[in-house]
Amino acid sequence: MSLDNEHSNKTRALAAAAANRFDVLRGVRTAIWVYDIDTSRVAYANDLAVKLWDAPSEEVLQARDLSHGMSKTVRDRLRQYQHDFSTHNADFNELWTLYPNGVPTSVMLNFSGYVLHDGRMAMLCQAVDQGQGTPENIRSTEALLYTDVLIALVNDKGQSLYMNPSARNSIKHIESRFRAQFIDPEDHDDLMHVVASRGEAQSVVQMHTMFGPSWYDLSVKKCTDAVTGSLAFLITAVDVTELKTARDKARFLADCDQLTGSFNRAYLSRKMEKIRNDRGEVPRAILCLDVDRFKHINDRFGHEVGDRVLCALTDRIQNCLTPKDILARFGGDEFVILLDGVSDSKTLMSRAAKIRDTINQPIHLTTARLLTSCSIGGALIPEVYTDWADYMKQADIALYAAKEAGRDRCMTFDSEMGRAAKERSQIEHDLKEALEQGQFQLHYQPRVDTLTQKVVSVEALVRWQHPTRGMISPGAFIPICEETGIIEELGHFVLTEGCNTLIKWHRAGVKIGMSLNVSPRQFLDDKLMDIITDIASGPEFPKGIIELEITENVLIGDHDLIAERLRQMTELGFRIAIDDFGTGYSNLAYISLFPLDCIKIDKSFIDQLPTSEPIIRLIKTLSDQIGASSVAEGVETKIQANCLAEIGCHQIQGYYYSKPMPEDDVLKRIAELGINEAPNTAVLCAAQGSNQSICKKTPSAAVAK
Incomplete structure (x- = not known):
């Protein structure tokens, strides 16, 4: 005998055994049939079941595909039954509405498992009562079937008495007690403690489900089991996992x-x-x-x-x-x-x-x-x-x-910090009034050419004449202006006042240059370009004479962007100077990318002369290589001036020649020193070529004049 024939004979034998097993039930005086859940067809039916389904014969009923028009909810419910039959040998009594030939028929049914001839689990359906349900009962049963709300009834030990389809589809273990379904059992204990005292309670809790941990808005009410009259608890739960996740995310974003x-x-x-x-x-x-x-x-x-x-x-x-x-x-x-x-x-x-x-x-x-x-x-x-x-x-x-x-x-x-902070706060307040009331003024410090001992230009430095506190040092208010943003308005004043003053001097025959400071914050402000463009558009604007001083740290960042901004400034007719050079963090490899006209050597190097001579020579050489002039700041003594002259740095600025002074006073000092209208280029080049000489503590011929 072939293997195929052997398998065919076994199949026929199993089918005959299953049919014989169902034949025992055919004489039962109620409608009974076997529903094949996998194929959505009736496998066997007695005469009363054939009649209930309004079919002419069992064969016709078996040929019907009952999946037509079946909702996903019903299909999932049947699959859950199949699982429970296999794992728990379960049976159910439920009111169902059947649709034989499209006509709704309400029937109280008992469902239990039935193993088909090939070993698959089917469902044995027996009509317990037919047509007795009221419209309200029928509709409430349908609502319980289709609702997404989980509804269950448990006894006082937490054992399940009833679960609607949504609850049954979600509960991970049908036999587990109510408390075991909580991720944190303390949530259950807290909830039932409130129920014991108030009769009901509600809470958002996390529970085990078929799909992993989920959050539920859970409500528990004390009631009585309508079948036994014993204490029971009605449980309703709404899945709020998505809402909880969204709220947690919103809370995270808020907090x-x-x-x-x-x-x-x-x-x-x-x-x-x-x-x-x-x-x-x-x-x-x-x-x-x-x-x-x-x-x-x-x-x-x-x-x-x-x-x-x-x-x-x-x-x-x-x-x-x-x-x-x-x-x-x-x-x-x-x-x-x-x-x-x-x-x-x-x-x-x-x-x-x-x-x-x-x-x-x-x-x-x-x-x-x-x-x-x-x-x-x-x-x-x-x-x-x-x-x-x-x-x-x-x-x-x-x-x-x-x-x-x-x-x-x-x-x-400590208290001293509090006092200093109070003073700082007062300065911030007074600064705003100072701008409104015109308390700021410019003082000017000459820059002198040591070869001619005459004035090349001046640097405009802002001063604050406080009505009660007198002259306030820039070190006391400039950092505050930078931090608070007042520097932008103050910088506007410096630029416009300085340029207007220089134009006025040129009209009067004082043909010198002027340096105006631009703060780091002001340099990054797009309003700056609008201000200097407006200044440069004036008919008397002296192109190539006004120098904008920026600190070395301004050069840090997007080098292309910085270079483009500096280029725009030079195209408007401004010169560019780097102030306090040697104290910042600029990369020397990028210095040549910028259109620089002047490098001002920081006062800290001047103070350390002659020890700092090599550094000053290095800065001087760098200036020469990029075609910029070099200026020494903070020169206070004849020895310093002499050393700088020997190095070849012939433009100096500091108390040695003049402190910063109001306009009238600086004009007198300029008149005393004279204006360097046409420096001797040959002498200048010769002096710049003497960079290898050593600083001496005797005055040079140039300084002695």
Whole structure:
């Protein structure tokens, strides 16, 4: 006998056995049939079932495809039955609406498992009652079948008495008790505790499901089982996983910094208010932290690298904190840290120093090894306080003091800092009035050619004549102007006032040049180009005479963009000078890319003469190579002037010739020294060729004149 024949005989034998098994049920005085869930067809049916289905014969009924018009909900429900028959030997009594030939017929059915001849699990259906359901019952049954709300009934032991299709499709283990379905069993205990006292409770909890952990808006009500009269609990649950995820994301966006994942200002503010209202909290302290010169990282390596550095530093700070500490990023490179359990300055500074030390460790990136440092200011927060912003302000004042003291250090707020901050705040207030009331004026310091001992040009320097405090030093207000943005309006005043003054002098026959300072913040402001374009468009604008001085640090960043802006300035007729050269961070490889007319050697090198002679010679050589003049700033003594003349730096500026003076006084000094209208080019070139001479402490012939 072949294998095919053997298999065919076995199949026929199994089919005959299944048919014989069903034949025993044919005489039952109720409609009964076997539904093949996999094929959506009736496998066997007795006469009453054939009649119920309005079919002329069992064969015709077996040929019908009952999947036509079947909803996904019903199909899923039947698959769930099939699973429960196989795994739990389950049976169900439910009111169903059948549609024989499209006519709705409501029947109370008993469902149980039935193994077909080939071993597949089918469903044995027996009509328990027919046509007795009221329209309300029928419709409520349909609603329970199709609703997405999970509805279940459990007894006082948490065992399931009833589950609608949505509940059955979601519950991972049908035999598990209610408590076992909670991710955190304490959520169940808390919920049932409220039910015990109030009769009902509601909560959003996370539960086990067939599809993994899900969040549900769960409602539990105490009731009675209508079948046994025993205590029961009606449970309804709505899946809110998507809503919970969306809300969590929205909360994250509202409370956290998207770049670093740390908290933000809004969250910290709410947290501090909660601490204030709760009382009895342990002592706390607050730290304000800034990464030193972080702008240089962005300018030199780009913002993408800057972002990676911020994320790395955030991780480092977080590793220094306890679980109860809170780290918040307030923007840019500014962080605020709320420390838990800190009650004295010594502990505060110890915690701050630990953070500072870890930030100072090198950061290794794919393309670079970066060294970072930070400045930290701290303040203690008492257990009872009214406004946390007061202590935030104290920490910020301490941070400012740390930066003023040289950066890369930690400082705690004290009363002296408070006094200085109050004075600074007053200056900020007075600065705004000073601009409105015209309290600023320009003083001028001559630049002298040592070969002719005559004035080449002047530098315009802003001064503040305060109505009650007298003359205020630029060092006391220029940094504040830079930080607050007032520098832009003040810079506008300097440019327009200086240019107008020079034009007036030229009309009067004082044919000299003038240098005007442009702050780093002003240089980056697009309004600057509008201002100088307007100035250069004037009919009396002296092209090639006015020098715009920028600091060396301005050259850091997008070199193409900077070069283009400088080129536009020179095309308008301005000269470009680099102020305080040698103290910044510019790359010498890029200096030749910029249209520079003058390099001003910083006063710190002049003060160190003759020790600094090699450096000054180097700067002088660089100036010559790019075709720029070199000017020594801060020259105060004859010895310094003599050394510079020997080196070949023949333009000097400083107290040796004149301090900065008001307009009338500087015009008198210019008249005394004379104007360098036509310097001897041959003598100048010869002097520039004497760069190898050594500085002597005797006056040169040029200076002695």
